[in-house]
Amino acid sequence: MASKSLSTASRLTRTSATPLQCLRKPLSHTFAPSQRRAVSAYGYEQAKALTFQEYGDPPSVLSLHAHSISPPHGDLMTLRFLASPINPADINQIQGVYPSKPTFTTSLGTAKPIAVAGNEGVAEIIALGSKPKEQGFKKGDWVIMNGPGFGTWRTHASARTQDVMRLDEATREGISAVQAGTVSINPCTAYRMLKDFVTLKEGEFFIQNGANSGVGRAAIQLGKQWGLRSINVIRGREDKEEEERLKKELKELGADVVITDAELQSQEIKEMAAEWTNKGRAPIKLALNCVNGKPATAMAKLLASEAHFVTYGAMSKQPLTIPASMLIFKDIHFHGFWVSRWAERNPQDKQATVKDVLDLVRAGKFKDTPVDKIAWEWETKGEELIGKVKDALEGYRQGKGVFVFGKT
Numbered sequence: 001m002a003s004k005s006l007s008t009a010s011r012l013t014r015t016s017a018t019p020l021q022c023l024r025k026p027l028s029h030t031f032a033p034s035q036r037r038a039v040s041a042y043g044y045e046q047a048k049a050l051t052f053q054e055y056g057d058p059p060s061v062l063s064l065h066a067h068s069i070s071p072p073h074g075d076l077m078t079l080r081f082l083a084s085p086i087n088p089a090d091i092n093q094i095q096g097v098y099p100s101k102p103t104f105t106t107s108l109g110t111a112k113p114i115a116v117a118g119n120e121g122v123a124e125i126i127a128l129g130s131k132p133k134e135q136g137f138k139k140g141d142w143v144i145m146n147g148p149g150f151g152t153w154r155t156h157a158s159a160r161t162q163d164v165m166r167l168d169e170a171t172r173e174g175i176s177a178v179q180a181g182t183v184s185i186n187p188c189t190a191y192r193m194l195k196d197f198v199t200l201k202e203g204e205f206f207i208q209n210g211a212n213s214g215v216g217r218a219a220i221q222l223g224k225q226w227g228l229r230s231i232n233v234i235r236g237r238e239d240k241e242e243e244e245r246l247k248k249e250l251k252e253l254g255a256d257v258v259i260t261d262a263e264l265q266s267q268e269i270k271e272m273a274a275e276w277t278n279k280g281r282a283p284i285k286l287a288l289n290c291v292n293g294k295p296a297t298a299m300a301k302l303l304a305s306e307a308h309f310v311t312y313g314a315m316s317k318q319p320l321t322i323p324a325s326m327l328i329f330k331d332i333h334f335h336g337f338w339v340s341r342w343a344e345r346n347p348q349d350k351q352a353t354v355k356d357v358l359d360l361v362r363a364g365k366f367k368d369t370p371v372d373k374i375a376w377e378w379e380t381k382g383e384e385l386i387g388k389v390k391d392a393l394e395g396y397r398q399g400k401g402v403f404v405f406g407k408t
């Protein structure tokens, strides 16, 4: 068997280097597609990853890189990815404007350091060294990333136990790869923002913009689950039928009120808000903002005195402008939230939050955010995958792009 593997490995490379040296070379130049993965000599795993050498516009700087992963030993394990979403933060990270930077490395067999894109995803353990085994990890386990910067837009990866969080059998039961691969960022963000800044009582209101985003949809559903009422702001659509369809979709998720950013900024908004809140008797005590600019200021104006305004995104790329009176006379508390920092400081709570959300998913009480599944097979071309990343830069999308790995 060993001699067969060795001879196959030799055939696949056109050099006289040792098998190890051969397999550390980028494999895209040495494999014909039909020969792919014909061999995994000495347990080497063939992998492909969307990588970048320098920061910039994702379609210009990303490329699909093939490499191999040596058999795991010590505290290493080899992962095969199952699903990885394209989140706005991933795009920002490739552009170089995200605070969490990826690791640039030559360990994937390139002369110049490269980084693997993507921060969230779920993977299956396909091989492991002695230490992960001692810690209870086993082949076939599903893991999600512990923090940002791991690089999840790839078929396989070598990881250490501290890089990942294991989803135990009970947590994983009945959960799809897409659900597991998208649970740790958006639903956790919505969950913590609703819980950690103010204690809302049943029937009390929160208001949010970007309500049709992954985070927004999670907030609507979690809020409903906890007896809260929500006022949800979306961007208006040119196609009014589409706008109504979206409003209806969010109401079906549990939204109490859905308005457009134009309606939020209209003269009538005060009267409308008085009606929703029974003239302020059901006060709006929390606002969740991922947009900024004028719609965010308009949202803050609807808050009750001493309410909390949490900013967690900047989709409009506009600054957040706050009239001084909101601070002085209304004593509104302005906060920022970053799930990565929260997870780093509260690893146990992250585990519990993920478990809670997946329990709701399993119970049919938490619907998936709409996704555009992007099939990633071994043969899938780089241009195709990068084209999908480019699509994610557009607004008014029907669903979040998620790489779903097939035969890799």
Ligand SMILES: NC(=O)c1ccc[n+]([C@@H]2O[C@H](COP(=O)([O-])OP(=O)(O)OC[C@H]3O[C@@H](n4cnc5c(N)ncnc54)[C@H](OP(=O)(O)O)[C@@H]3O)[C@@H](O)[C@H]2O)c1
Binding pocket: 087, 088, 089, 185, 186, 189, 210, 211, 212, 213, 214, 215, 216, 234, 235, 290, 291, 311, 312, 313, 314, 315, 316, 317, 337, 338, 339, 340, 394, 395, 396, 397, 400
């Ligand atoms: N701080 C944290 O820890 C944390 C964690 C998770 C997410 N986030 C942030 O939360 C936001 C939503 O992320 P997601 O993954 O949930 O989003 P998503 O599902 O990919 O959806 C994107 C959302 O952004 C809206 N949008 C796009 N361009 C916009 C613009 N120019 N002005 C206003 N809205 C715009 C979209 O509205 P349309 O449908 O109208 O285009 C949609 O609601 C992002 O800013 C992300 O970075 C932050």
